[in-house]
Amino acid sequence: GDEWEPIAGKSMKLQIDKVTAKDAGVYKCVAEKYTREGSAQITVTVAEKPSSCTPVAPENGLVIPESDVGIGEKVTYKCKDDFYMEGDEEAVCLDTEELSSVPKCIPIDVEHLPR
Numbered sequence: 001g002d003e004w005e006p007i008a009g010k011s012m013k014l015q016i017d018k019v020t021a022k023d024a025g026v027y028k029c030v031a032e033k034y035t036r037e038g039s040a041q042i043t044v045t046v047a048e049k050p051s052s053c054t055p056v057a058p059e060n061g062l063v064i065p066e067s068d069v070g071i072g073e074k075v076t077y078k079c080k081d082d083f084y085m086e087g088d089e090e091a092v093c094l095d096t097e098e099l100s101s102v103p104k105c106i107p108i109d110v111e112h113l114p115r
Contacts, residue, residue, distance in 0.1 A: 053093035060105040061085070069093045079105035 028041045052068040053075075061079045069075055073093050079085045087103025094100055 050095050050097045053097055053099050055091075055099060056102065058103055058105050060107075061103070071095050071097075075099060077103050079103075082108050082110075084108055 024044055026041060026043050050071060052070050054068050055063040055066060055075045057063040057066070058077060058079070060083045061077055064076045064078070071093050074090050075093070076090050077085065077088075083105040085103045086106050088101045089103070091099040091101045
């Protein structure tokens with residue numbers, strides 16, 4: 001749970017287990033002692049849990065699959081003919097909804113190849 005600002009030297013804690021969208025809102029805690037009263041307020045916003053990545057093919061290349069992949073799933077990259085890959089051939093969908101890497105497809109310089 002989150003620590004709230006102390007009131008009269010006493011700390012308070014709010015803990016919501018298994019948060020769902022229904023838990024979003026403003027929470028207020030009132031502490032009373034004799035004739036004194038203090039309160040604290042917290043706003044809870046529930047973000048959706050990341051679930052997928054949208055693969056993008058490198059320029060002059062392609063990605064397999066082209067459709068969204070789930071967290072932890074892999075994609076494979078290929079370069080078109082006359083291009084070579086600089087970077088990893090595979091990437092993993094991270095829980096940040098981004099792929100771990102995207103390679104570059106570099107043109108092959110046929111004039112400078114060894115004969």
